[in-house]
Amino acid sequence: xxxxxxxxxxxxxxxxxxxxxxxxxxxxxxxxxxxxxxxxxxxxxxxxxxxxxxxxxxxxxxxxxxxxxxxxxxxxxxxxxxxxxxxxxxxxxxxxxxxxxxxxxxxxxxxxxxxxxxxxxxxxxxxxxxxxxxxxxxxxxxxxxxxxxxxxxxxxxxxxxxxxxxxxxxxxxxxxxxxxxxxxxxxxxxxxxxxxxxxxxxxxxxxxxxxxxxxxxxxxxxxxxxxxxxxxxxxxxxxxxxxxxxxxxxxxxxxxxxxxxxxxxxxxxxxxxxxxxxxxxxxxxxxxxxxxxxxxxxxxxxxxxxxxxxxxxxxxxxxxxxxxxxxxxxxxxxxxxxxxxxxxxxxxxxxxxxxxxxxxxxxxxxxxxxxx
Amino acid sequence: xxxxxxxxxxxxxxxxxxxxxxxxxxxxxxxxxxxxxxxxxxxxxxxxxxxxxxxxxxxxxxxxxxxxxxxxxxxxxxxxxxxxxxxxxxxxxxxxxxxxxxxxxxxxxxxxxxxxxxxxxxxxxxxxxxxxxxxxxxxxxxxxxxxxxxxxxxxxxxxxxxxxxxxxxxxxxxxxxxxxxxxxxxxxxxxxxxxxxxxxxxxxxxxxxxxx
Ligand code: SF4
Ligand code: SF4
Numbered sequence: 001x002x003x004x005x006x007x008x009x010x011x012x013x014x015x016x017x018x019x020x021x022x023x024x025x026x027x028x029x030x031x032x033x034x035x036x037x038x039x040x041x042x043x044x045x046x047x048x049x050x051x052x053x054x055x056x057x058x059x060x061x062x063x064x065x066x067x068x069x070x071x072x073x074x075x076x077x078x079x080x081x082x083x084x085x086x087x088x089x090x091x092x093x094x095x096x097x098x099x100x101x102x103x104x105x106x107x108x109x110x111x112x113x114x115x116x117x118x119x120x121x122x123x124x125x126x127x128x129x130x131x132x133x134x135x136x137x138x139x140x141x142x143x144x145x146x147x148x149x150x151x152x153x154x155x156x157x158x159x160x161x162x163x164x165x166x167x168x169x170x171x172x173x174x175x176x177x178x179x180x181x182x183x184x185x186x187x188x189x190x191x192x193x194x195x196x197x198x199x200x201x202x203x204x205x206x207x208x209x210x211x212x213x214x215x216x217x218x219x220x221x222x223x224x225x226x227x228x229x230x231x232x233x234x235x236x237x238x239x240x241x242x243x244x245x246x247x248x249x250x251x252x253x254x255x256x257x258x259x260x261x262x263x264x265x266x267x268x269x270x271x272x273x274x275x276x277x278x279x280x281x282x283x284x285x286x287x288x289x290x291x292x293x294x295x296x297x298x299x300x301x302x303x304x305x306x307x308x309x310x311x312x313x314x315x316x317x318x319x320x321x322x323x324x325x326x327x328x329x330x331x332x333x334x335x336x337x338x339x340x341x342x343x344x345x346x347x348x349x350x351x352x353x354x355x356x357x358x359x360x361x362x363x364x365x366x367x368x369x370x371x372x
Numbered sequence: 373x374x375x376x377x378x379x380x381x382x383x384x385x386x387x388x389x390x391x392x393x394x395x396x397x398x399x400x401x402x403x404x405x406x407x408x409x410x411x412x413x414x415x416x417x418x419x420x421x422x423x424x425x426x427x428x429x430x431x432x433x434x435x436x437x438x439x440x441x442x443x444x445x446x447x448x449x450x451x452x453x454x455x456x457x458x459x460x461x462x463x464x465x466x467x468x469x470x471x472x473x474x475x476x477x478x479x480x481x482x483x484x485x486x487x488x489x490x491x492x493x494x495x496x497x498x499x500x501x502x503x504x505x506x507x508x509x510x511x512x513x514x515x516x517x518x519x520x521x522x523x524x525x526x527x528x529x530x531x532x533x534x535x536x537x538x539x540x541x542x543x544x545x546x547x548x549x550x551x552x553x554x555x556x557x558x559x560x561x562x563x564x565x566x567x568x569x570x571x572x573x574x575x576x577x578x579x580x581x582x583x584x
Contacts, residue, residue: 061408325407
């Protein structure tokens with residue numbers, strides 16, 4: 001594997017050449033990728049909302065937002081501005097502290113999880129050794145926020161919504177973690193970079209989805225449940241619970257829940273593309289293309305093209321999955337709470353365990369294919 | 373053991389079936405995405421109401437004989453007919469007439485039964501107001517004619533689905549002069565009249581012959 005472009009190295013070297021001490025140069029670098037990631041995550045909300053509206057509209061033979069910005073692309077911005085200017089009401093008998101902290105606890109871990117999402121060999125904020133584990137850990141903080149929001153609103157619908165959210169998140173965390181574990185076992189590492197590298201040798205044929213089809217389905221279903229997307233949107237089921245834990249929220253606090261859910265959706269799609277669809281790798285390995293064209297793999301032009309291709313590929317795969325979720329939203333009806341728990345505990349959990357066991361067995365018997 | 377295996381097999385079969393059905397559902401949703409939107413962008417474009425549209429009721433004050441038939445046939449006795457008996461002419465004089473469109477169900481019974489045809493249903497459906505009492509129309513308001521969609525310069529009139537030419541699904545950008553499928557009532561009427569006109573002289577001649 002080539003190291004890819006090392007933005008940090010180049011940046012630090014450029015600053016030290018300008019006469020800055022190495023430590024200071026590194027300090028200047030640190031916030032840059034974080035801010036960039038924050039921007040990427042925020043922009044992805046707008047794209048997701050836009051896609052959601054347009055695809056929903058298309059599926060229902062409507063037009064969707066049209067007048068705000070080109071093709072209605074700025075509708076989400078308009079909605080955000082509206083939410084900011086709305087009155088921010090805290091119900092009189094609510095617990096003010098929990099009420100305020102709730103949405104923040106929902107949103108912050110989701111944004112934090114972007115730390116480990118790689119867009120290229122070196123295009124990641126931190127290549128943590130525990131990578132994917134951090135994501136699982138962070139994603140289980142979210143239900144605490146939801147429970148806080150539901151409890152503190154002092155409203156029966158909110159409480160029910162919060163409880164449902166907690167129950168759902170906890171039950172689906174387990175199959176999710178087991179599906180991830182099978183992938184981790186194959187790539188001998190928790191780091192997202194390692195996971196992608198392990199899949200990217202043979203182009204599209206090497207992607208984990210071929211070796212882990214069951215794991216992919218389990219992961220995707222669990223991720224949808226974690227995001228509270230439509231077949232599993234019980235915590236905010238409008239017809240039963242008004243809006244679940246969001247019932248008493250107004251203004252930007254309400255908006256934060258929306259931001260959280262859309263960023264979470266985007267994040268899950270990104271993680272699926274990293275774990276199962278080869279992350280940033282092109283369907284044909286870049287090395288073979290360069291070999292075919294007879295260019296050196298380490299030439300700067302190739303590096304830049306490969307890096308941008310990687311970002312585009314990651315995004316493309318993620319948005320394809322987002323598209324699938326939106327399509328699924330208009331296809332599958334909402335499950336009942338008992339069906340939801342049935343599906344999680346009685347179906348996904350045993351299958352995830354069997355999948356893990358089979359993967360372990362195959363890893364021992366066919367170490368070449370399943371990562372020895 | 374065999375029983376258990378059978379259970380597992382059945383379970384797997386059910387799962388495969390469920391997956392198949394979800395796949396079918398997805399393909400239906402996906403297929404719908406290819407279809408053109410049928411949206412009529414309301415305040416800028418409006419559908420032309422059909423001839424039989426049952427909109428706000430129009431009332432002609434001078435035709436009304438205050439017989440109160442409309443009140444009797446109304447499912448909720450809604451029209452308010454305020455009349456006085458005029459002893460000199462021995463007739464009722466109508467003072468006021470009103471219908472509250474916040475209560476009316478637009479069933480059209482009053483229109484159907486009015487002996488003097490002074491009630492009719494218009495194509496007006498934009499009755500939104502800030503106060504429900506504004507919907508209580510008196511005889512002046514009831515006498516107003518609605519603005520025709522086709523004459524409104526601010527609005528692009530759109531034909532309803534049944535009035536589109538054969539095969540067309542979208543009312544936008546229709547070529548000029550296209551007609552709806554089937555024959556228009558006015559053509560049929562003209563044809564009938566022409567036939568009758570042809571028949572009448574012959575009939576007259578026949579009658580003359582028989583009488584003579
Ligand atoms: S039925 Fe017709 S004529 Fe009689 S009172 Fe009603 S509107 Fe007047
Ligand atoms: S349309 Fe029906 S409900 Fe309305 S006033 Fe006439 S009879 Fe009554």
